[in-house]
Amino acid sequence: MKVAIVGAGNGGTAIATDLAYRNHDVTLIKTSVSIHDDNFNYLLENEGRMTLDEFGVFKTATIGTVTRDLALIKDCPVVIVYVQTNYHEAVIERMCEYLADGQIVLINPGYLSTAYVLKHCKKDVIVAEATSSFIDCRIKEPGLIKVGFRNVRNPIGIYPKHRKEEAIKTLDQLGFPLAYVNSVVETALHNPNLIVHTVGAVMSIPRVEKTNGDYVMYHEVFTPSVWKILEKLDSEKMDVLERLGCERMPYVEACKFRNSLDDDRDAKEVFFWYAAMPTRAKGPTSVESRYITEDVPQGLVMLEALGKALDIPTPISTSLIEIASAALGRDMRVAGRTLDVLGRDNVSMIIKDSES
Numbered sequence: 001m002k003v004a005i006v007g008a009g010n011g012g013t014a015i016a017t018d019l020a021y022r023n024h025d026v027t028l029i030k031t032s033v034s035i036h037d038d039n040f041n042y043l044l045e046n047e048g049r050m051t052l053d054e055f056g057v058f059k060t061a062t063i064g065t066v067t068r069d070l071a072l073i074k075d076c077p078v079v080i081v082y083v084q085t086n087y088h089e090a091v092i093e094r095m096c097e098y099l100a101d102g103q104i105v106l107i108n109p110g111y112l113s114t115a116y117v118l119k120h121c122k123k124d125v126i127v128a129e130a131t132s133s134f135i136d137c138r139i140k141e142p143g144l145i146k147v148g149f150r151n152v153r154n155p156i157g158i159y160p161k162h163r164k165e166e167a168i169k170t171l172d173q174l175g176f177p178l179a180y181v182n183s184v185v186e187t188a189l190h191n192p193n194l195i196v197h198t199v200g201a202v203m204s205i206p207r208v209e210k211t212n213g214d215y216v217m218y219h220e221v222f223t224p225s226v227w228k229i230l231e232k233l234d235s236e237k238m239d240v241l242e243r244l245g246c247e248r249m250p251y252v253e254a255c256k257f258r259n260s261l262d263d264d265r266d267a268k269e270v271f272f273w274y275a276a277m278p279t280r281a282k283g284p285t286s287v288e289s290r291y292i293t294e295d296v297p298q299g300l301v302m303l304e305a306l307g308k309a310l311d312i313p314t315p316i317s318t319s320l321i322e323i324a325s326a327a328l329g330r331d332m333r334v335a336g337r338t339l340d341v342l343g344r345d346n347v348s349m350i351i352k353d354s355e356s
Helices: 010-021 037-045 070-075 085-095 114-120 161-174 184-189 192-203 205-211 224-243 251-259 267-275 295-310 315-328 344-355
Strands: 002-006 025-029 049-054 057-062 065-067 078-081 104-107 126-130 135-141 144-150 154-159 178-180
Touching (some): 002 010, 002 070, 010 025, 010 049, 010 057, 010 135, 010 144, 037 065, 070 085, 078 085, 078 161, 085 104, 085 114, 085 295, 114 126, 126 161, 126 184, 154 184, 154 251, 161 178, 192 205, 192 224, 192 295, 192 315, 295 315
Parallel strands (some): 002 025, 002 078, 025 065, 104 126
Antiparallel strands (some): 049 057, 135 144
16 A cells, blocks of 8 residues: 655654555655754665664565655555654645545644644545554664564544544554544543653653763653652543543553553553663653653643633643743743644534544
């Protein structure tokens, strides 16, 4: 199947390589000139050849087309958006003139970016949102990606719901272990970065600065007291989910669903098993890490905004936003996913669809 990947960073390049290895016709499109240009240039100079190092097993594939030409998405039944969520609206707006009726736009992860498709795109497309990246990885050097982990299940929400079965028939051809949930609202709020990145990074700001990032957040930060903060934030998220008619699923249960096929394992134990893996990357290396600059405005601001609209208190979310804003010296809400930015009517349409 022809698949376009919009975004040539760590995750986008890994997914493109993985799909090409399984004989899909892949087009990898770079949307920026800020990072990973060395790897992108390597791909251009080496006919799209890329290697995945998956725990010592090396898989080399040829990505069919490597380009900066966004217009090439028009011939692909599935377009996967794999850029940082800060840039979702700008990239989706650019994409819209090339999209065609019937295409599926898979946003990975979503954070309710379906609203941006509704805001900018007048085509009859299907939107799918994933909770998290299918493959944890890092580009180690040009031409080589080190895989840290693969989700054993990947929750996916579909908008509009009446086209869910149509979407499933196409998306299942990708070959990933996809698990379809009730709506994009669920996948947006179950993005693990909303909970783990924000609490972990904000609470470890002194550690980041003292070590210049020479530590591993997942290994060190989630002490019993910090875990209590995480659970309070998670409760706020579940309050919003419940009010919107979704299952009240804790973070650890969602983590277990993605990361383990053993349903008898304790969910909290699964998280700490995942967190303790030696493949967890160092850092954050700076307080300007995307763990704060992305997941606070894109995740916590969205949660706070939904809470206000639903008259649900979100004091932990608000406190983390305020602390992050003070530490970085700028208001995280200015570039955040408020309802005005997402579009109140768009959010209402998404919620109504999830309740239908």
